[in-house]
Amino acid sequence: MGERTTAVPRSALAAHAFARGLPEDQVDRLAEVARYVQVPAGHRLFEEGRSADRFWLIQAGRVTLDLHIPGRGPVIVETLGRGTVLGWSWLFPPYAWRFGALAAEPVRAIALDARAVRVMCAEDPALGYELTRRFAAVMLDRLQNTRMRLLDLYGAPWGRDG
Amino acid sequence: MTAMTPVPYRVTERREETRDTATLVLRPCGAPIPPVRPGQFTMMYAFGVGEAPISVSRTGTVMEQTVRDVGAVSRALAGSAPGRMIGLRGPYGAGWGVEDAVGRDLVFAGGGIGLAPLRPALLYALRRRASYGAITVLIGARTPADLVYRAELDEWRERGARVEVTVDHADDGWRGHVGLITSLVNLVCADPPNATAFVCGPEIMMRFTAEALEAKGLTDVRISLERNMRCGVGWCGHCQLGLRLVCRDGPVVPYRDVASELRVKER
Numbered sequence: 001m002g003e004r005t006t007a008v009p010r011s012a013l014a015a016h017a018f019a020r021g022l023p024e025d026q027v028d029r030l031a032e033v034a035r036y037v038q039v040p041a042g043h044r045l046f047e048e049g050r051s052a053d054r055f056w057l058i059q060a061g062r063v064t065l066d067l068h069i070p071g072r073g074p075v076i077v078e079t080l081g082r083g084t085v086l087g088w089s090w091l092f093p094p095y096a097w098r099f100g101a102l103a104a105e106p107v108r109a110i111a112l113d114a115r116a117v118r119v120m121c122a123e124d125p126a127l128g129y130e131l132t133r134r135f136a137a138v139m140l141d142r143l144q145n146t147r148m149r150l151l152d153l154y155g156a157p158w159g160r161d162g
Numbered sequence: 163m164t165a166m167t168p169v170p171y172r173v174t175e176r177r178e179e180t181r182d183t184a185t186l187v188l189r190p191c192g193a194p195i196p197p198v199r200p201g202q203f204t205m206m207y208a209f210g211v212g213e214a215p216i217s218v219s220r221t222g223t224v225m226e227q228t229v230r231d232v233g234a235v236s237r238a239l240a241g242s243a244p245g246r247m248i249g250l251r252g253p254y255g256a257g258w259g260v261e262d263a264v265g266r267d268l269v270f271a272g273g274g275i276g277l278a279p280l281r282p283a284l285l286y287a288l289r290r291r292a293s294y295g296a297i298t299v300l301i302g303a304r305t306p307a308d309l310v311y312r313a314e315l316d317e318w319r320e321r322g323a324r325v326e327v328t329v330d331h332a333d334d335g336w337r338g339h340v341g342l343i344t345s346l347v348n349l350v351c352a353d354p355p356n357a358t359a360f361v362c363g364p365e366i367m368m369r370f371t372a373e374a375l376e377a378k379g380l381t382d383v384r385i386s387l388e389r390n391m392r393c394g395v396g397w398c399g400h401c402q403l404g405l406r407l408v409c410r411d412g413p414v415v416p417y418r419d420v421a422s423e424l425r426v427k428e429r
Contacts, residue, residue, distance in 0.1 A: 064340065075334060076336060076337070076340045079328070079341050081339075081349065082348055082349070083348050084348075104337065145344065145345065148342055148366070153330075153366055154274035154302070154308060154363070155304050
Protein backbone atom coordinates (compact mmCIF):
# COMPACT_ATOMS: atom_id res chain seq x y z
CA MET A 1 0.00 0.00 0.00
CA GLY A 2 1.40 3.45 -0.94
CA GLU A 3 0.75 7.05 0.01
CA ARG A 4 -2.66 8.69 0.16
CA THR A 5 -2.64 12.39 -0.67
CA THR A 6 -5.08 15.24 -0.28
CA ALA A 7 -4.90 19.02 -0.61
CA VAL A 8 -3.23 20.87 2.24
CA PRO A 9 -5.20 23.22 4.41
CA ARG A 10 -3.21 26.47 4.48
CA SER A 11 -3.47 26.54 8.27
CA ALA A 12 -1.81 23.12 8.52
CA LEU A 13 1.17 24.32 6.55
CA ALA A 14 1.49 27.53 8.59
CA ALA A 15 1.27 25.54 11.84
CA HIS A 16 4.23 23.30 11.11
CA ALA A 17 7.38 24.25 13.05
CA PHE A 18 9.37 24.71 9.85
CA ALA A 19 6.87 27.16 8.32
CA ARG A 20 5.91 28.97 11.50
CA GLY A 21 6.25 32.73 11.07
CA LEU A 22 6.40 32.72 7.27
CA PRO A 23 4.57 35.68 5.70
CA GLU A 24 1.06 34.81 4.61
CA ASP A 25 1.76 35.33 0.91
CA GLN A 26 4.68 32.87 1.08
CA VAL A 27 2.55 30.29 2.88
CA ASP A 28 -0.12 30.73 0.24
CA ARG A 29 2.37 30.15 -2.58
CA LEU A 30 3.84 27.06 -0.92
CA ALA A 31 0.37 25.67 -0.18
CA GLU A 32 -0.32 25.66 -3.92
CA VAL A 33 2.34 22.97 -4.41
CA ALA A 34 1.80 21.09 -1.16
CA ARG A 35 -0.06 17.85 -0.66
CA TYR A 36 -1.17 16.34 2.59
CA VAL A 37 0.11 12.72 2.64
CA GLN A 38 -0.48 9.69 4.81
CA VAL A 39 2.13 7.00 4.51
CA PRO A 40 1.77 3.51 5.98
CA ALA A 41 4.52 1.99 8.09
CA GLY A 42 7.08 0.20 5.96
CA HIS A 43 6.51 2.36 2.89
CA ARG A 44 9.72 3.61 1.29
CA LEU A 45 9.49 7.33 0.62
CA PHE A 46 12.61 7.44 -1.50
CA GLU A 47 15.65 5.44 -2.54
CA GLU A 48 19.28 6.49 -2.56
CA GLY A 49 20.30 7.86 -5.94
CA ARG A 50 16.77 8.62 -7.17
CA SER A 51 15.61 12.07 -8.21
CA ALA A 52 14.97 14.36 -5.24
CA ASP A 53 11.68 15.85 -6.34
CA ARG A 54 9.88 16.41 -3.03
CA PHE A 55 10.42 17.28 0.60
CA TRP A 56 8.19 16.62 3.57
CA LEU A 57 7.18 18.47 6.71
CA ILE A 58 6.47 15.63 9.16
CA GLN A 59 3.39 16.12 11.31
CA ALA A 60 3.21 12.68 12.93
CA GLY A 61 5.08 9.41 12.85
CA ARG A 62 8.73 8.65 12.21
CA VAL A 63 10.89 8.23 9.17
CA THR A 64 14.27 6.51 9.15
CA LEU A 65 17.07 7.64 6.87
CA ASP A 66 19.13 4.66 5.78
CA LEU A 67 21.97 3.62 3.57
CA HIS A 68 22.29 0.25 1.89
CA ILE A 69 25.61 -1.29 2.82
CA PRO A 70 26.67 -4.30 0.74
CA GLY A 71 26.56 -7.44 2.84
CA ARG A 72 24.64 -5.71 5.62
CA GLY A 73 21.55 -4.29 3.98
CA PRO A 74 19.97 -0.99 4.98
CA VAL A 75 21.57 0.59 8.06
CA ILE A 76 19.74 3.44 9.74
CA VAL A 77 21.74 6.64 10.06
CA GLU A 78 19.10 8.90 11.58
CA THR A 79 15.45 9.00 12.58
CA LEU A 80 13.23 12.02 11.94
CA GLY A 81 9.96 12.66 13.72
CA ARG A 82 7.16 15.10 14.29
CA GLY A 83 7.98 18.73 13.59
CA THR A 84 11.03 17.99 11.45
CA VAL A 85 11.80 18.32 7.75
CA LEU A 86 12.63 15.35 5.55
CA GLY A 87 14.75 15.98 2.46
CA TRP A 88 17.10 18.71 1.36
CA SER A 89 18.85 17.08 -1.61
CA TRP A 90 16.27 18.81 -3.86
CA LEU A 91 17.98 22.13 -3.07
CA PHE A 92 21.32 21.36 -4.69
CA PRO A 93 22.49 19.71 -7.91
CA PRO A 94 22.43 16.91 -8.85
CA TYR A 95 19.04 16.84 -7.06
CA ALA A 96 19.43 13.18 -6.10
CA TRP A 97 18.83 11.51 -2.73
CA ARG A 98 22.02 10.64 -0.86
CA PHE A 99 20.19 8.30 1.54
CA GLY A 100 16.99 6.29 1.48
CA ALA A 101 13.93 7.02 3.64
CA LEU A 102 11.45 4.55 5.11
CA ALA A 103 8.32 5.19 7.18
CA ALA A 104 9.10 3.47 10.47
CA GLU A 105 5.52 4.03 11.64
CA PRO A 106 2.45 5.51 9.95
CA VAL A 107 3.45 9.00 8.87
CA ARG A 108 1.32 12.07 8.31
CA ALA A 109 3.16 14.82 6.48
CA ILE A 110 2.93 17.74 4.13
CA ALA A 111 4.76 16.94 0.89
CA LEU A 112 5.93 19.79 -1.30
CA ASP A 113 6.77 19.62 -4.98
CA ALA A 114 10.49 20.44 -4.96
CA ARG A 115 10.76 21.41 -8.62
CA ALA A 116 7.92 23.88 -8.25
CA VAL A 117 9.48 25.30 -5.06
CA ARG A 118 12.82 25.75 -6.84
CA VAL A 119 11.06 27.73 -9.58
CA MET A 120 9.26 29.85 -6.94
CA CYS A 121 12.55 30.57 -5.17
CA ALA A 122 14.15 31.66 -8.45
CA GLU A 123 11.22 33.96 -9.20
CA ASP A 124 10.82 35.32 -5.70
CA PRO A 125 14.20 35.99 -4.00
CA ALA A 126 12.48 36.87 -0.71
CA LEU A 127 10.90 33.43 -0.56
CA GLY A 128 14.16 31.86 -1.75
CA TYR A 129 16.12 33.61 0.99
CA GLU A 130 13.61 32.68 3.69
CA LEU A 131 13.55 29.00 2.71
CA THR A 132 17.34 28.86 2.35
CA ARG A 133 17.70 30.43 5.80
CA ARG A 134 15.32 27.91 7.33
CA PHE A 135 16.96 24.94 5.63
CA ALA A 136 20.36 26.22 6.74
CA ALA A 137 19.09 26.16 10.33
CA VAL A 138 17.90 22.58 9.88
CA MET A 139 21.26 21.59 8.39
CA LEU A 140 23.15 23.35 11.20
CA ASP A 141 21.14 21.45 13.78
CA ARG A 142 21.75 18.10 12.04
CA LEU A 143 25.45 18.87 11.54
CA GLN A 144 25.89 19.74 15.20
CA ASN A 145 24.03 16.61 16.26
CA THR A 146 26.18 14.51 13.94
CA ARG A 147 29.34 16.04 15.39
CA MET A 148 28.08 15.25 18.88
CA ARG A 149 27.51 11.64 17.85
CA LEU A 150 31.04 11.52 16.43
CA LEU A 151 32.36 12.49 19.87
CA ASP A 152 31.23 9.09 21.12
CA LEU A 153 30.08 10.61 24.42
CA TYR A 154 28.89 7.37 25.94
CA GLY A 155 31.93 5.40 24.86
CA ALA A 156 34.49 7.37 26.84
CA PRO A 157 34.77 6.55 30.54
CA TRP A 158 32.95 9.12 32.62
CA GLY A 159 32.15 6.99 35.66
CA ARG A 160 33.02 7.90 39.23
CA ASP A 161 35.97 5.49 39.29
CA GLY A 162 38.04 7.91 37.22
CA MET B 163 31.80 2.65 63.71
CA THR B 164 32.38 5.98 61.91
CA ALA B 165 31.08 7.60 58.76
CA MET B 166 34.07 6.06 57.00
CA THR B 167 33.42 2.46 58.07
CA PRO B 168 31.98 0.30 55.29
CA VAL B 169 28.98 -1.89 56.04
CA PRO B 170 29.33 -5.42 54.71
CA TYR B 171 26.91 -6.51 51.98
CA ARG B 172 26.86 -9.72 50.00
CA VAL B 173 26.29 -9.92 46.26
CA THR B 174 23.32 -12.24 45.82
CA GLU B 175 22.89 -11.83 42.09
CA ARG B 176 24.85 -10.33 39.22
CA ARG B 177 23.11 -9.34 35.99
CA GLU B 178 25.21 -8.46 33.01
CA GLU B 179 23.69 -5.38 31.40
CA THR B 180 26.26 -4.79 28.63
CA ARG B 181 29.78 -5.95 27.80
CA ASP B 182 31.23 -3.64 30.51
CA THR B 183 28.32 -3.01 32.88
CA ALA B 184 26.69 -5.22 35.50
CA THR B 185 23.92 -4.78 38.05
CA LEU B 186 24.65 -6.23 41.48
CA VAL B 187 21.87 -7.24 43.86
CA LEU B 188 23.14 -6.54 47.37
CA ARG B 189 21.87 -7.95 50.68
CA PRO B 190 23.16 -6.63 54.02
CA CYS B 191 25.14 -9.12 56.09
CA GLY B 192 23.96 -7.42 59.28
CA ALA B 193 22.40 -4.05 59.94
CA PRO B 194 21.83 -2.27 56.60
CA ILE B 195 22.90 1.25 55.71
CA PRO B 196 20.16 3.87 56.32
CA PRO B 197 17.34 4.03 53.76
CA VAL B 198 18.41 5.36 50.36
CA ARG B 199 16.45 8.06 48.52
CA PRO B 200 16.30 7.89 44.70
CA GLY B 201 19.31 9.69 43.27
CA GLN B 202 21.66 9.09 46.20
CA PHE B 203 24.88 7.11 45.92
CA THR B 204 27.06 4.97 48.12
CA MET B 205 30.80 4.56 48.37
CA MET B 206 31.27 0.95 47.26
CA TYR B 207 34.34 -0.80 48.57
CA ALA B 208 35.97 -3.68 46.73
CA PHE B 209 38.03 -5.14 49.56
CA GLY B 210 41.72 -4.96 48.83
CA VAL B 211 41.22 -2.83 45.74
CA GLY B 212 39.57 0.44 46.71
CA GLU B 213 36.44 2.53 46.90
CA ALA B 214 34.30 4.27 44.30
CA PRO B 215 31.07 6.27 44.45
CA ILE B 216 28.29 4.38 42.66
CA SER B 217 24.66 5.39 42.24
CA VAL B 218 21.97 3.20 43.70
CA SER B 219 19.86 1.77 40.89
CA ARG B 220 17.15 0.18 43.04
CA THR B 221 16.39 1.18 46.62
CA GLY B 222 15.25 -1.07 49.47
CA THR B 223 16.87 -3.24 52.08
CA VAL B 224 17.92 -5.54 49.25
CA MET B 225 19.22 -2.94 46.85
CA GLU B 226 20.84 -2.79 43.43
CA GLN B 227 23.80 -0.89 42.11
CA THR B 228 24.82 -0.84 38.49
CA VAL B 229 28.54 -0.60 37.89
CA ARG B 230 30.41 0.15 34.69
CA ASP B 231 33.96 -1.06 34.40
CA VAL B 232 35.97 2.13 33.90
CA GLY B 233 38.95 1.43 36.20
CA ALA B 234 40.49 -0.93 38.72
CA VAL B 235 37.88 -0.47 41.45
CA SER B 236 34.82 -0.53 39.22
CA ARG B 237 36.24 -3.53 37.36
CA ALA B 238 36.53 -5.43 40.63
CA LEU B 239 33.01 -4.37 41.66
CA ALA B 240 31.37 -5.01 38.29
CA GLY B 241 32.95 -8.45 38.18
CA SER B 242 31.75 -9.44 41.66
CA ALA B 243 30.21 -12.88 41.51
CA PRO B 244 27.27 -13.93 43.71
CA GLY B 245 28.52 -14.73 47.19
CA ARG B 246 31.21 -12.10 47.19
CA MET B 247 31.30 -9.57 50.02
CA ILE B 248 31.64 -5.87 49.35
CA GLY B 249 31.48 -2.81 51.62
CA LEU B 250 29.09 0.12 51.44
CA ARG B 251 29.20 3.57 53.01
CA GLY B 252 26.36 6.00 52.75
CA PRO B 253 23.90 6.79 51.38
CA TYR B 254 25.25 10.18 50.39
CA GLY B 255 24.18 13.27 48.55
CA ALA B 256 20.95 14.95 47.59
CA GLY B 257 18.41 12.80 45.79
CA TRP B 258 16.28 13.69 42.79
CA GLY B 259 13.41 14.95 44.94
CA VAL B 260 10.86 12.96 42.96
CA GLU B 261 8.96 12.62 46.22
CA ASP B 262 8.27 16.37 46.12
CA ALA B 263 7.14 16.43 42.49
CA VAL B 264 3.70 14.91 43.18
CA GLY B 265 1.06 16.09 40.71
CA ARG B 266 3.61 17.13 38.10
CA ASP B 267 4.53 15.65 34.73
CA LEU B 268 7.88 13.87 34.91
CA VAL B 269 10.59 13.57 32.30
CA PHE B 270 13.51 11.20 32.84
CA ALA B 271 16.40 11.52 30.40
CA GLY B 272 19.23 9.03 30.81
CA GLY B 273 22.31 8.65 28.66
CA GLY B 274 24.30 5.41 28.86
CA ILE B 275 24.71 4.25 32.43
CA GLY B 276 23.20 7.57 33.48
CA LEU B 277 19.93 5.67 33.50
CA ALA B 278 21.09 3.87 36.67
CA PRO B 279 20.48 6.69 39.19
CA LEU B 280 17.23 7.61 37.41
CA ARG B 281 15.81 4.10 37.70
CA PRO B 282 14.88 4.26 41.42
CA ALA B 283 13.17 7.62 40.89
CA LEU B 284 11.21 6.23 37.95
CA LEU B 285 10.26 3.09 39.90
CA TYR B 286 9.20 5.30 42.82
CA ALA B 287 6.88 7.27 40.52
CA LEU B 288 5.52 4.15 38.81
CA ARG B 289 4.65 2.63 42.20
CA ARG B 290 2.60 5.77 42.84
CA ARG B 291 1.45 6.21 39.25
CA ALA B 292 -1.79 7.99 40.09
CA SER B 293 0.11 10.67 42.01
CA TYR B 294 1.89 11.96 38.93
CA GLY B 295 0.94 13.34 35.54
CA ALA B 296 2.47 12.14 32.28
CA ILE B 297 5.73 10.23 32.66
CA THR B 298 8.19 10.26 29.77
CA VAL B 299 11.45 8.36 29.76
CA LEU B 300 14.08 9.28 27.16
CA ILE B 301 17.01 6.90 26.84
CA GLY B 302 20.16 7.41 24.81
CA ALA B 303 22.95 4.94 24.25
CA ARG B 304 25.95 4.55 22.00
CA THR B 305 24.67 1.40 20.30
CA PRO B 306 21.80 -1.05 20.92
CA ALA B 307 24.28 -3.34 22.69
CA ASP B 308 25.04 -0.56 25.19
CA LEU B 309 21.46 -0.20 26.44
CA VAL B 310 21.02 -1.00 30.13
CA TYR B 311 17.79 -2.39 31.68
CA ARG B 312 16.61 -3.36 28.20
CA ALA B 313 14.52 -6.19 29.62
CA GLU B 314 12.56 -3.76 31.80
CA LEU B 315 11.51 -1.18 29.22
CA ASP B 316 8.26 -2.89 28.23
CA GLU B 317 7.31 -3.26 31.89
CA TRP B 318 7.84 0.49 32.39
CA ARG B 319 5.57 1.12 29.41
CA GLU B 320 2.91 -1.22 30.78
CA ARG B 321 3.03 0.61 34.10
CA GLY B 322 2.23 3.92 32.44
CA ALA B 323 5.43 5.52 31.20
CA ARG B 324 6.12 6.61 27.64
CA VAL B 325 9.57 5.19 26.94
CA GLU B 326 11.58 6.38 23.94
CA VAL B 327 14.97 4.97 23.08
CA THR B 328 17.60 6.27 20.69
CA VAL B 329 21.09 5.13 19.79
CA ASP B 330 23.95 7.09 18.26
CA HIS B 331 24.88 4.23 15.95
CA ALA B 332 22.49 1.51 14.80
CA ASP B 333 23.55 -2.06 14.21
CA ASP B 334 22.13 -4.20 11.43
CA GLY B 335 19.10 -5.37 13.37
CA TRP B 336 18.12 -2.08 15.01
CA ARG B 337 14.80 -0.65 13.82
CA GLY B 338 14.37 1.92 16.58
CA HIS B 339 15.27 5.58 16.74
CA VAL B 340 18.75 6.72 15.68
CA GLY B 341 20.10 10.10 16.71
CA LEU B 342 21.08 12.19 19.69
CA ILE B 343 18.91 11.98 22.79
CA THR B 344 18.02 15.64 22.22
CA SER B 345 16.13 14.56 19.11
CA LEU B 346 13.66 12.79 21.42
CA VAL B 347 12.79 15.92 23.35
CA ASN B 348 10.05 16.76 20.83
CA LEU B 349 8.31 13.55 21.88
CA VAL B 350 8.02 14.59 25.51
CA CYS B 351 4.41 14.64 26.65
CA ALA B 352 4.42 17.28 29.33
CA ASP B 353 2.89 20.55 30.28
CA PRO B 354 6.16 22.50 30.49
CA PRO B 355 5.34 24.78 33.44
CA ASN B 356 4.04 21.77 35.35
CA ALA B 357 6.86 19.39 34.50
CA THR B 358 10.02 18.33 36.28
CA ALA B 359 12.89 16.80 34.34
CA PHE B 360 15.61 14.56 35.74
CA VAL B 361 18.66 14.23 33.52
CA CYS B 362 21.72 12.03 33.98
CA GLY B 363 24.52 10.99 31.67
CA PRO B 364 27.80 12.31 30.32
CA GLU B 365 28.12 15.98 31.20
CA ILE B 366 27.89 17.22 27.61
CA MET B 367 24.79 15.12 27.08
CA MET B 368 23.22 16.62 30.20
CA ARG B 369 24.01 20.15 29.06
CA PHE B 370 22.50 19.69 25.63
CA THR B 371 19.48 17.79 26.93
CA ALA B 372 18.81 20.33 29.66
CA GLU B 373 19.05 23.16 27.12
CA ALA B 374 16.66 21.35 24.76
CA LEU B 375 14.18 20.81 27.60
CA GLU B 376 14.44 24.45 28.64
CA ALA B 377 13.89 25.49 25.03
CA LYS B 378 10.67 23.45 25.18
CA GLY B 379 9.61 25.54 28.14
CA LEU B 380 10.56 23.36 31.11
CA THR B 381 11.94 25.41 33.98
CA ASP B 382 12.51 22.68 36.57
CA VAL B 383 15.39 20.64 35.13
CA ARG B 384 17.61 18.72 37.53
CA ILE B 385 20.86 16.99 36.65
CA SER B 386 23.16 14.61 38.52
CA LEU B 387 26.73 15.82 38.53
CA GLU B 388 29.74 13.62 38.07
CA ARG B 389 32.97 14.58 39.82
CA ASN B 390 35.96 12.88 41.37
CA MET B 391 34.60 11.89 44.78
CA ARG B 392 36.81 10.34 47.44
CA CYS B 393 35.31 10.70 50.89
CA GLY B 394 31.64 11.15 50.04
CA VAL B 395 31.00 13.33 53.08
CA GLY B 396 32.44 16.73 52.18
CA TRP B 397 35.77 16.35 53.96
CA CYS B 398 38.35 15.96 51.22
CA GLY B 399 37.26 18.57 48.66
CA HIS B 400 38.09 16.45 45.60
CA CYS B 401 34.64 16.93 44.12
CA GLN B 402 34.50 20.71 44.42
CA LEU B 403 32.58 22.53 41.69
CA GLY B 404 32.54 26.26 42.26
CA LEU B 405 31.23 26.75 45.78
CA ARG B 406 29.74 23.25 45.92
CA LEU B 407 31.05 19.94 47.10
CA VAL B 408 29.24 17.60 44.76
CA CYS B 409 29.17 14.68 47.21
CA ARG B 410 27.50 16.78 49.88
CA ASP B 411 25.60 19.48 47.98
CA GLY B 412 24.81 17.28 44.96
CA PRO B 413 25.04 15.15 43.03
CA VAL B 414 21.53 16.27 42.02
CA VAL B 415 21.31 20.02 41.41
CA PRO B 416 19.05 22.35 39.45
CA TYR B 417 20.61 22.77 36.00
CA ARG B 418 20.19 26.53 36.12
CA ASP B 419 22.31 26.75 39.27
CA VAL B 420 25.33 25.11 37.64
CA ALA B 421 24.91 25.84 33.92
CA SER B 422 27.63 28.50 33.84
CA GLU B 423 30.04 26.41 35.95
CA LEU B 424 29.73 23.48 33.56
CA ARG B 425 31.15 25.69 30.82
CA VAL B 426 34.32 26.45 32.76
CA LYS B 427 37.23 24.64 31.15
CA GLU B 428 39.21 22.44 33.53
CA ARG B 429 42.96 22.88 33.46
